[in-house]
Amino acid sequence: MPFFIVFLLTPMCVAIALYRRNPRRFLDGPTEDAPLRLLRWSTGLLSARRAEWGQAMLGELAHLDGRRRRLRFALGCAGAALIMPPWGRAAAGHWAAIAITAGSLAMYARLTVHYGLGTGGWIALAVLGIICAGYLLGVSALLRRPGVALPGLSGGVFATVVGLSMSGFTAVDQVSFIPSPWQQWVMVIAVPAAIGAAGTLWRRDPAAGRRVARLAALSAGLLRLLYATVAVAVLGAGGPPDAAGGYTIRGTVSERLGNNIVDLAVGTLLIAMVGWAAAALAGYLVRRPPAPAPAQEM
Numbered sequence: 021m022p023f024f025i026v027f028l029l030t031p032m033c034v035a036i037a038l039y040r041r042n043p044r045r046f047l048d049g050p051t052e053d054a055p056l057r058l059l060r061w062s063t064g065l066l067s068a069r070r071a072e073w074g075q076a077m078l079g080e081l082a083h084l085d086g087r088r089r090r091l092r093f094a095l096g097c098a099g100a101a102l103i104m105p106p107w108g109r110a111a112a113g114h115w116a117a118i119a120i121t122a123g124s125l126a127m128y129a130r131l132t133v134h135y136g137l138g139t140g141g142w143i144a145l146a147v148l149g150i151i152c153a154g155y156l157l158g159v160s161a162l163l164r165r166p167g168v169a170l171p172g173l174s175g176g177v178f179a180t181v182v183g184l185s186m187s188g189f190t191a192v193d194q195v196s197f198i199p200s201p202w203q204q205w206v207m208v209i210a211v212p213a214a215i216g217a218a219g220t221l222w223r224r225d226p227a228a229g230r231r232v233a234r235l236a237a238l239s240a241g242l243l244r245l246l247y248a249t250v251a252v253a254v255l256g257a258g259g260p261p262d263a264a265g266g267y268t269i270r271g272t273v274s275e276r277l278g279n280n281i282v283d284l285a286v287g288t289l290l291i292a293m294v295g296w297a298a299a300a301l302a303g304y305l306v307r308r309p310p311a312p313a314p315a316q317e318m
Contacts, residue, residue, distance in 0.1 A: 055081060055094035062098035066164075074101075102160055110163040113173050117159045117242055121152045124246045127253055128277060135256075135273045144274075148281050152245075155238050155288070162235040167223050172235025175215035179240040179291060182211050184247065192259045194251035195276050208290050212237070216295030217302040226303025233295025241288035248280040 059081055063074030077097045084090045128148060132141035163169045186207060187197035199207065212233065219232025255276075257269040 053087070053090070055087070055090035058091075058098055059094040062094075062101040066101055102157055110169040113163050113169050113239075114160055117156060117239065120242050120246050121156055124242070124249050125149055125152065127246075127249045131249075131253060131273060131277065135270050137270060137274050137277075141274060141277075144278060144281065148284075151281070151285060152242070155242060159235065159238050159242075162231050162238070165228070165231050167228055168219075168231045168235055171219050171222050172232045173239050175219065175232060175236030175295075176239025176243060179207075179211050179215065179236060180243040180247070183207050183240075183244065191251035191255040194248050195255060195279075196260045209294060212291040212294035213298035215291075216298035216300075219295075220299045220302035220306060224306045226300055226306070229299030229302060230296050233299050234292050237288045237292035237295060240291060241284050244287065245280060245284045248283065249277070252276045252280070 056078075059078060063071075063078060066074045077093075081090060081093055081097075084093055125145070125148065128145050131137070132145055135141075137144075162172060186199065186203045187193050215236045216229055216233035218229075219236075220226045220229025222232070223229065252273060257272040
């Protein structure tokens, strides 16, 4: 019961943090239209060498009339900003995330063909592909933020290792693990909270801490998906029988692959949400008093 109380209180903490950060924006909503907000966000992802291009696109948007026309222009610019790979150290994490995702999807497709999962299997694969595409876009955006790549990716690896140490590293462990209450506290509360708080304290900036928590959640989700899919490929329908799968080979494999998709979505959301709240709370520890206004000359 305490675990579910904390889970219900976390969204409230996030809402309170948003309100305290900017009460007018939280209650009244943004004052800029959606195309301008989208373009401002996407230009913030650009490297310093492409900053002039981003400013030029903002100037071009100011001369466009019509909501649809402005939205199409902003979407095109945002797509270009996201497709361009990040530079420097972040590029390694970017391509690693792509490789991990491609490996998971390819293995899922192979299992769908090998076990004859039929139309339902291909629909599930399409849904998984859409989810992973969104994760990759999120990873690409977060990796471009300064000082986020290293702590965010490290947090994702840390969350993955802790989760595997709780469940066990074998294929059988992956398909039969049911966490106890204290394990749920560690994996869903303690670890994400530690990642979010550490991100804030590392950069001394709660905004950076929130980005670190989101990047850790996305990267941990992709890593766990790959590991769990490999476990299903190794085990197949072996190991403990799954009643939900009807004790058939096809039903068992389909059920295990479906559980992986659910774990991907739910686990990522929990880590991101709890980490976000912890990063915002840790911001109160590093918040500096405002600098005094310079005295005006008489």
